[in-house]
Amino acid sequence: MGVKVLEFEFTTEDLPAPDQFDYVRAAMSDLPAPHDASTDHIDGFRLHQRKLNLDLIWVWTMAVQPITLRRTARLIRQADPETYNLVLVQHGTIGRTWSRHEATYGPHDLHVNDSSQPYVLRAHSTQGLVTCIGVEIPKKLLSLPVTEIDHLVGKRLPSQGIAALLGGFLVQLTTNTSAYRPSDGPRLGTVLTDLTSALFAHTLETDSTLAPDSRQRTLILRIRTFIQQHLHDPRLTPGMVAAAHHISTSYLHRLFQRDGTTVAAWIREQRLKRARRDLTDPALTTASISHIAAQYGFTHPAAFSRAFRTAYGIAPKDYRHQARADGSHPEPAPR
Known part of the structure; x- marks a missing residue:
């Protein structure tokens, strides 16, 4: 075991x-x-x-x-x-x-x-x-x-x-x-x-x-929890989030603006964080990068690779290779 x-x-x-x-x-x-x-x-x-x-x-x-x-x-x-x-x-x-x-x-x-x-x-x-x-x-x-x-x-x-x-x-x-x-x-x-x-x-x-x-x-917290629980769904959009909480999309955007971000940016950030974690997970060494990306709503591998590189300054395959090479869990600096 x-x-x-x-x-x-x-x-x-x-x-x-x-x-x-x-x-x-x-x-x-x-x-x-x-x-x-x-x-x-x-x-x-x-x-x-x-x-x-x-x-x-x-x-x-x-x-x-x-x-x-x-x-x-x-x-x-x-x-x-x-x-x-x-x-x-x-x-x-x-x-x-x-x-x-x-x-x-x-x-x-x-x-x-x-x-x-x-x-x-x-x-x-x-x-x-x-x-x-x-x-x-x-x-x-x-x-x-x-x-x-x-x-x-x-x-x-x-x-x-x-x-x-x-x-x-x-x-x-x-x-x-x-x-x-x-x-x-x-x-x-x-x-x-x-x-x-x-x-x-x-x-x-x-x-x-x-x-x-x-x-x-508390509404913002409930919304963020909902987003984190639906990161796998490629249909997760600001409109879907607003509808699930019975508020307008414009009001949803105002809630996130208070924290200096946008709904779409926060969704993308959470997806990338979860995918980054799974790239170094020893239990997922046989899982392809595209499979991991799809688990967090990235339906196009090239789009995932671009988003990952933009956020962390390194391609996902290089990040994974670096983690395997030295046995560590490197923390790429967000850009």
């Missing part, structure tokens, strides 16, 4: 009972986003965790006895990876306290933690371990402004539609990891980024407390 996606697994069952919680407490304080841990079950504490590395994103599963985790202002000053942690509860409950707010999440509930904000989490179960799945995603991967996503931190996210799709994907992703290879990591990370972005945008768009400008930004 070959090497799998980078995976780490830990269980306290491998440690002497008197040392189990001390190890957990030390591990929690040594995370990229450190936490203080406490529990009433110090003797024989049970915790089992698996973590998958998907390029810049981590996906984790945890089964744990009741525990309290505190992310304090002191710990934030000590270390802040600037990530969002999206948590899906499977069994038991997780209570969250932050600022002057409190919330409790049960099975199938999704909520968001922000590594830059203090909070207290209390995992509780009257029968068995608390189990959950989480996604740690860097804020920089999401195009929606942090000030707007802040509206979602701590809230119970919708359980239907995109949230159900994301939850199902997380369960499937973590149930059997043996079939995934290292080259699958960036692809799976892209899927998670798109789903998370779409969920945030959908939730914000339906929030009646948001200002009009915030609603406009």
